[in-house]
Amino acid sequence: MALTAAASAREILTRLHDLMAKRLPAQSKLNAVVNIIGEALHSEVCSIYLLREGVLELFATRGLKQEAVHVTKLGLGEGLVGTIAANVETLNLDEATSHPNFVHNPETGEERFHSFAGVPIIRRERAVGVLAVQHVDPRRYADIEIEALQTVAMVLSELIANAELIDVAGGTSTRLQPTSASSVRGFPLVEGMARGVAVFHQPRIVIEHTVAEDIEAERHRVYAAFDKMRDQIERMTSQAEFGSGGEHEEILATYKMFAYDEGWSRRINEAIDSGLTAEAAIERVQQRTRMRMREIDDPLLSDRMHDLEDLSNRLLRIVSGQLGTAAQLGLRQDSILIARNLGPAELLEYDRRRLKGVVLEEGSLTAHVTIVARAMGVPVLGRVRDVRREVAEGDFLLLDVGEESLFVRPTLAIEEAFEAKLSLSQKRRAVFAQLRNEAPVTRDGHRVTVMVNAGLRDDVAALDLTGADGIGLFRTEFQFLVSATLPQREEQRRLYRDVLEAAGDRPVIFRTVDIGGDKALPYLHHDAEGEEENPAMGWRALRLALDRDGLMKAQARALIEAGAGRTLNVMFPMVSEPWEFDEARALFEAQRAWLAARGRKLPNVIRYGAMLEVPALAEVLDQLLPRLDFLSIGTNDLTQFLFAADRAHPKLALRYDWLSPAILRFLRRVSEQARAAEVPVAVCGEMGGRPLEALALIGLGIDRLSITPAAVGPIKAMLRSLDRGAAMAAVQGMLDRPERSVRTMLGEWAEAQGVELA
Structure with a gap:
């Protein structure tokens, strides 16, 4: 030819x-x-x-x-x-x-x-x-x-x-019947079930016209889009604050190299020469890139091709004028959101009435978007590889996080089975809702304190919905994470005051900001050289706050002003040694004195607590306990530190059981020391929100839990069916002659005792 x-x-x-x-x-x-x-x-x-x-x-x-x-x-x-x-x-x-x-x-x-x-x-x-x-x-x-x-x-x-031979979702139309049902697997991040249509966080661009009327006009549109895209990339990379040196600089340099790649722009021009519109030409070259990606086994090269894919999407959005996320465009019906990953602020932009579930290609148990989703009651399935190839926008989806599955275009049989399970789940929730006004008292008359974890102003509504005793952990960093700039002291004060007023006479424990490490803020510059290899164990939480004491002073003053005329509960995260607690407490006390000297109204009392997440602190508890008003054990971080296992790592996330003798014996030792010192001890973490794990904690003598709001009903039901004395005897006996995990033994014991674990 x-x-x-x-x-x-x-x-x-x-x-x-x-x-x-x-x-x-x-x-x-x-x-x-x-x-x-x-x-x-x-x-x-x-x-x-x-x-x-x-x-x-x-x-x-x-x-x-x-x-x-x-x-x-x-x-x-x-x-x-x-x-x-x-x-x-x-x-x-x-x-x-x-x-x-x-x-x-x-x-x-x-x-x-x-x-x-x-x-x-x-x-x-x-x-x-x-x-x-x-x-x-x-x-x-x-x-x-x-x-x-x-x-x-x-x-x-x-x-x-x-011609309506295929539908807008990418499958065939009802005249030709939909493509076959399928299911994809993932990792459970937030439990729950949901049904809805697939919506992409970054919606795919709909190319309405593929054949060009004027080739030169299309070429001009692409040139203009390239200029705008390159300006965006230059601005993005110049404003990024990663510290000097490190692998990220090479990644950004490669990303910019693709943006200026003449071969890429030449191929798009050639596609326009063939008679395609600007949008169709970009998509044509992008299709070729995707086909090459499927043939690449080298993960490094594959990542580079993903960079080009990302740039193609950016260019396509610019040339088409179809900008904005699905949140900004608005959800029109019950939806399940599909994304590579999300930040907490991005998730909060969505209409909670219509956002029924989230599916992520990445994601981890410790990511802040997971914590926010849990607080919102939105089920999340993570690590679903290539989900955007399996699912098309508008596909009908069924999400069952408990089964670690996403059903795509389900058959009638699958849908009926899902609906039956969902109906049963809703009935269980209705039963739990009836326990709202019932106290969490065990069968043998022991009162357990059940509080909720929160981080947003709207989360306080969970107190009335669940009948919880208070907020055992208010994550103040959420305000920082969802803000584009550092929240000013007055903004912080308003939030804390609103939360205290909404809680009424129920206690609220404010944890000072736990940021840094893997919870980096774009507006907070990192002085450390390069990126941290182990951010969870790095420059974060109290370590960062004591180094950047201006940040902590502003928060201390905001909390003290907000707590005027009340009892203020303040908790410091990631305390590793007693002197860190002493410094943080002294900083707060200095701010209290500063405000008092100016005649400001102060809290009636400030109670200071520490979070035990770093195992080293357990070795010096005898020194710290006399200085504490309360102690909270953060089981999420504690678990990974005890086992030296990153809970965000796919191969390790489920390897180490919360009901292992190592964890339970550690918790037993800490709780016994705290009780002997007459210091209230609580568990605030995901462990306390699971009925069998909570049963084990009660068996260790821990009677204060702070959990996700959705877990309050199931935990109350478990407690009201439990004989605490019998549980303590059983758990102690299991730890004296432990197996690899206490889970099987404790589950069998609970079933024999008629303990409610659903």
């Missing part, structure tokens, strides 16, 4: 543009399309297969037997056509029968054709069909012919969509 790829594609696109404008039935258009492509490429066979009811059906052909149309069908992965669709890849064979997946379809009369080339017809990253050409003579199609086919397939996708 003497023509260039661009000229070949442009010739075909010009004819297709005229065809698409005609008022013809969809089938007639497809019949015309195969003739246009076959003639332009001088190919004896041109065929179109479309996905229907989960199989690829021959919809139109030039050169094969017409009686095979709507009769020949191939499953995904079956034959050459099925392989192309399943792998979203291009095949170019001089001898079709040489491919291991070749399947002979005698009804088509294709046995006399040797050469074969096929490209996927892609709609929103999903293959919805295949465009194939065949020739009698054994020969590989030239690269320019394959390029032309790929470009035409892109336009064909628009034709099929506009």
Whole structure:
């Protein structure tokens, strides 16, 4: 073929543009399309297969037997056509029968054709069909012919969509039935069940027109978009504060290199030359990149290709003018959000009435978005690899975090089973809601204090909804994490005052800011050299606050002013040694004295507590306890520090059990010391919000829990069915002769005793 790829594609696109404008039935258009492509490429066979009811059906052909149309069908992965669709890849064979997946379809009369080339017809990253050409003579199609086919397939996708042969979600329409149901697995971050339509946090750009009317105008639009994108990248990288040196600088340099890559911009220009609009040209090159990504095994190169994917999306948004996240565009119905990752501020932008669940490609148990989602009562499934390839926007989804599963386009049977389980879960929640006004008293008359964890102003409403005794952990850092700039003292004071007033006479324990390390704030510069290899054990929490005492002084004054005329409870996070507690307490006392000297109204009393998260503190508790008004054990960080195991690591997150003898014996020793010193001790962490784990804590003599609001009902039900004395005897006995985990023994004991663990 003497023509260039661009000229070949442009010739075909010009004819297709005229065809698409005609008022013809969809089938007639497809019949015309195969003739246009076959003639332009001088190919004896041109065929179109479309996905229907989960199989690829021959919809139109030039050169094969017409009686095979709507009769020949191939499953995904079956034959050459099925392989192309399943792998979203291009095949170019001089001898079709040489491919291991070749399947002979005698009804088509294709046995006399040797050469074969096929490209996927892609709609929103999903293959919805295949465009194939065949020739009698054994020969590989030239690269320019394959390029032309790929470009035409892109336009064909628009034709099929506009003809309503496929729906907007990327599958087939109701006339052709949806694509088959599937399910994907993930890691449970926030328990719960949800149903709704898939919504992408960064919505995919809908390309309305693929064929250009004016090529030079389209080229100008791309040039302008490149300039704007490069300005954004320069601004973003120059404003980033990571410290000097480190791997991040190489990553940012590579990212900028892609933004200025002449090869990338040249390929987009070539796609415009073929007759595509600016948006379609970018998407055309992006499709080629995705196909290359699927062939790359090297994780480093794969990451680099992801950088290019990210830049392509940015360029596409600029040129199309379709900016903003799904939150800014607004949710229109019950939705399950799909994202690579999210920050807490981004999650809070969504309408809580319509946001039913979140699915992340990344995510961890300790991420702040997970904590915020838990507080919002939004189930989250994390580490769902390639979810954006499995799910299309608008797909109906069922999310069951307990089963670690996301059901995509579920069958009626799956939906009915899900609804039955959800109904049972809702009935259980209704039963728990009835316990709102019931005290958490054990069967043998022991009163347990059950409080909730909070971090947002709206979280205080959980006190009345659950009947909790107070807020055992108010995470003050949330205000910092969701703010674009450092919250001023007056902003902090208003928040703390609002929380205290909403809580009434119920106690609120404010934890001073736990930021730094893996909870970095963009407006707080890091003095350390390079990035921290172990941020959870790095410059964070009280360590950071004592170094940056201006930050802590402002918070201390805001808390003291907010607590005027009340009891103020202040807790310092990540105390490692007694002197750190002493310094933090002295800082607060200095601010109290400063305010008193100016005649300001003060709290009636300030109670100071510490969080035990660093195991080293347990070795000097005898020194610290006489100085404390209360002690809280943070089991989330404590667990990973005790086991030297990052709970955010996929292979370690579930490896070490909270009911291991090591954890329980440690907690027993700490609680016994605190009781002997007459210092109230509480557990504030995810461990206390799980009924079996909470039972173990009660068995250790711990009778103060601070948990997520959703866990209050189940924990109350467990406590009211429990004999505390019997539990203490059982747990002590299990720890005296421990196995690898106490979980099995304790579960069997609870079942025998009739303890409510649902």
